[in-house]
Amino acid sequence: MNSEFIAFFILSVMAIGGAVFMINFTRVIHMALALAFTFLSIAGIYLQLHAEFLAVIQILIYTGAISILMLFGIMLTKNHEELKSSIAPWHAVLSFVGVAAFFGVLMWIIYQTPVISEPSDGEGWTILQLGERVFTEYVIPFELASILLLVALVGAVVLAKKEEK
Known part of the structure; x- marks a missing residue:
């Protein structure tokens, strides 16, 4: 260790x-x-x-x-904080069984998937190449993602202002 x-x-x-x-x-x-x-x-x-x-x-x-x-x-x-209703015991047990089953299936898939990796030659993407690629070939999707975040923020402000009235 x-x-x-x-x-x-x-x-x-x-x-x-x-x-x-x-x-x-x-x-x-x-x-x-x-x-x-x-x-x-x-x-x-x-x-x-x-x-x-x-x-x-x-x-x-x-x-x-x-x-x-x-x-x-x-x-x-x-x-507005709402009071939580008490959870029924059968609901907690059912949730635990569902999570355990999901975990079991996930672990089975992970262990059944072969992990084969080829040795790397040491040459790959550098940060400079990645930056050039993002700001030349993918500049429009990059800017669209930033506009989408801005629209979401403006939407939250508009919804908050409507609730005050």
Whole structure:
């Protein structure tokens, strides 16, 4: 057991813990913060895999932009907290059985899929080539995605303004 394994174990437990907290929290703000915590943990795993570019993108786009956009949308819309009805015991058991069955099928598929990888020649995409490709060939889809996010943000503002009246 080396330090790399210990770091991976800690980061993976943090990512899974953040996801579990996100599911179990009742306040939406706490859910968004738990999701940001999960995103940061995943960025740490990317760093451990020597994918520094993906780690920085994970922090910038998901942890920064998406989490802030979610918090902004939550703050703009009025969140009426409703009382949760008590969950029936049979519902919890049925949910557990469904999740266990899904997990079993997923693990069976993973173990049945052959993992064949060919040795890499060391030449692949560099960040410079990726940036040139995104901003030359794929500049229109890139800009359309940013416009879509902007329209979603404006839509949230319009919906929040309509609720005040």
